[in-house]
Amino acid sequence: MSREVLVESVPNFSxxxxxxxxxxxxxxxxxxGVLILDRSSDPDHNRSVITVVGPPDAVxxxxxxxxxxxxxxxxxxxHQGEHPRLGATDVIxxxxxxxxxxxxxxxxxxxxxxxxxxxxxxxxxxxxxxATRPERxxxxxxxxxxxxxxxxxxxxxxxxxxxxxxxxxxxxxVIVGARPFLIAYNVYLxxxxxxxxxxxxxxxxxxxxxxxxxxxxxxxxxxQAQVSMNLTDFQRTPVHVVVEAIKEEAxxxxxxxxxxxxxxxxxxxxxxxxxxxxxxxxxxxxxQVVEVAIQKAxxxxxxxxxxxxxxxxxx
Amino acid sequence: MSREVLVESVPNFSxxxxxxxxxxxxxxxxxxGVLILDRSSDPDHNRSVITVVGPPDAVxxxxxxxxxxxxxxxxxxxHQGEHPRLGATDVIxxxxxxxxxxxxxxxxxxxxxxxxxxxxxxxxxxxxxxATRPERxxxxxxxxxxxxxxxxxxxxxxxxxxxxxxxxxxxxxVIVGARPFLIAYNVYLxxxxxxxxxxxxxxxxxxxxxxxxxxxxxxxxxxQAQVSMNLTDFQRTPVHVVVEAIKEEAxxxxxxxxxxxxxxxxxxxxxxxxxxxxxxxxxxxxxQVVEVAIQKAxxxxxxxxxxxxxxxxxx
Numbered sequence: 001m002s003r004e005v006l007v008e009s010v011p012n013f014s015x016x017x018x019x020x021x022x023x024x025x026x027x028x029x030x031x032x033g034v035l036i037l038d039r040s041s042d043p044d045h046n047r048s049v050i051t052v053v054g055p056p057d058a059v060x061x062x063x064x065x066x067x068x069x070x071x072x073x074x075x076x077x078x079h080q081g082e083h084p085r086l087g088a089t090d091v092i093x094x095x096x097x098x099x100x101x102x103x104x105x106x107x108x109x110x111x112x113x114x115x116x117x118x119x120x121x122x123x124x125x126x127x128x129x130x131a132t133r134p135e136r137x138x139x140x141x142x143x144x145x146x147x148x149x150x151x152x153x154x155x156x157x158x159x160x161x162x163x164x165x166x167x168x169x170x171x172x173x174v175i176v177g178a179r180p181f182l183i184a185y186n187v188y189l190x191x192x193x194x195x196x197x198x199x200x201x202x203x204x205x206x207x208x209x210x211x212x213x214x215x216x217x218x219x220x221x222x223x224q225a226q227v228s229m230n231l232t233d234f235q236r237t238p239v240h241v242v243v244e245a246i247k248e249e250a251x252x253x254x255x256x257x258x259x260x261x262x263x264x265x266x267x268x269x270x271x272x273x274x275x276x277x278x279x280x281x282x283x284x285x286x287x288q289v290v291e292v293a294i295q296k297a298x299x300x301x302x303x304x305x306x307x308x309x310x311x312x313x314x315x
Numbered sequence: 316m317s318r319e320v321l322v323e324s325v326p327n328f329s330x331x332x333x334x335x336x337x338x339x340x341x342x343x344x345x346x347x348g349v350l351i352l353d354r355s356s357d358p359d360h361n362r363s364v365i366t367v368v369g370p371p372d373a374v375x376x377x378x379x380x381x382x383x384x385x386x387x388x389x390x391x392x393x394h395q396g397e398h399p400r401l402g403a404t405d406v407i408x409x410x411x412x413x414x415x416x417x418x419x420x421x422x423x424x425x426x427x428x429x430x431x432x433x434x435x436x437x438x439x440x441x442x443x444x445x446a447t448r449p450e451r452x453x454x455x456x457x458x459x460x461x462x463x464x465x466x467x468x469x470x471x472x473x474x475x476x477x478x479x480x481x482x483x484x485x486x487x488x489v490i491v492g493a494r495p496f497l498i499a500y501n502v503y504l505x506x507x508x509x510x511x512x513x514x515x516x517x518x519x520x521x522x523x524x525x526x527x528x529x530x531x532x533x534x535x536x537x538x539q540a541q542v543s544m545n546l547t548d549f550q551r552t553p554v555h556v557v558v559e560a561i562k563e564e565a566x567x568x569x570x571x572x573x574x575x576x577x578x579x580x581x582x583x584x585x586x587x588x589x590x591x592x593x594x595x596x597x598x599x600x601x602x603q604v605v606e607v608a609i610q611k612a613x614x615x616x617x618x619x620x621x622x623x624x625x626x627x628x629x630x
Contacts, residue, residue, distance in 0.1 A: 035612035035616060037608050038608075239594060240593070243594055259595040259596070260595050261596070265605045265608055266603055267604070267605045268605065268606045271586060272586050272590075275586035275590040278555070278589060278593035280574040280575050281577060288577055288580055289581060289586065290412060290583065294368055
């Protein structure tokens, strides 16, 4: 268990209204070994997101089967929703969780993309770390003009798929890639002035020259200014670095941070980083965490050929 | 694995010089299922401490076997060392780690104590949460006068053992109990004035009316004032509460905190608590931690009778 290789995937499907369709997709995803961590559907976006985790082979098989079912049950020529999309299974990111690198996840993404292209005969685009062209790293650019534009442009060199045929059917195209764990993190300010949140977002986000691997928007949420973020690589820019930057900018603009909000999941290492920073533990080592130490000891016992979790009491 | 019940124990043996004796004790502890997380010997104290973790039955069996070996190889009539002790196996705490309560660990401690008393014919005293008398909760009081006093006093009502005979042989007595996880945590100050560390220690420790479950001493370590602590129940008084209290006292006394130091292990929940506090995440739930969510999903899959970690790719 401790040497177990785990990847996460958060496939996005273009169906958020017909629950029987989402149920069928989830059932296809549930191959042995795949754990469903979360599922949420948004009727306005007409889109569902399912979070799965498991060993790479199992997750890839589940993703393939789910993509197949979605391609049979969702017709993009009839699909309407607020969220941009290219296909029935719109995006499939492969995310390293345990005992696997991002580079290995790139290989997994390409393997899955190839299989979808060949066996389901859908056009497949590789994105982020798996991209084969620089301009395809950015998901928004791959999805530009959405399904409706792709139908017209699929024959152009810019739109040539990485795998599968250069033609678009009712299931559209599938975007497959690999990326680090994404933390969806919001900071509320003690003000109702959204312009301050917008200003802070602009200062801290990478696209305006701010912190690497930080995407940020300023919003007004239930009357309170909020800096809404995606932290796309917490090893490059830790959560506490972002929070401290926001605190400082807020002070400059005459307000202060109220609280944070975590949407979905966060890796334990991101919290260990923050705790060690604030507690001023310069020599902290994650192997000092009991649960991590137990995992390491189990791995050593397994390597030594011992049986680490035998049951009964012999004597 | 995820529903696995895990306890920790940190047995203390009165031998820190003859490594062949400590090796024999460790070998006895290594029954199937028991993981050795750490082992350290102090020749001045003439004492060794081994940290083990595993399922309760396996840990109890290992502790019994190690106590048996120690009772055969260590003679308290000949033992000298700086650290107070009552017996060859001096103290055995049982600590809840996963899927088990402190109350259940009390039962385990009593089961182990009874077996040691009956099968090894050693006097056994129960301490901390397992104590049968209020005055035996405190380990230092149980160990008062050490082995040498116990030899004379074992026949008195105050010294009546909880299990085993009221007589002392060369192996002395064994003190068995249950307690929450103990965090050994030090805070260095930006001063070489040890009186400030002593003053802060006095202010924050429970015994002087400070924070619950905090033991503290002021020391001078390599020319730097240090508040040296045992946090005996981080659910009652979290690490970050202690650190913030020290920061405030240090300010009052004209200095400031330099850094912290963690000796040994810390439970992940203590770090999650600290991260959530400093990041101002009032709605944080440990189930939002990826690794915790995976464990929970595995437990659900096991309950549903599924095979959560099957291997190969069927199609």
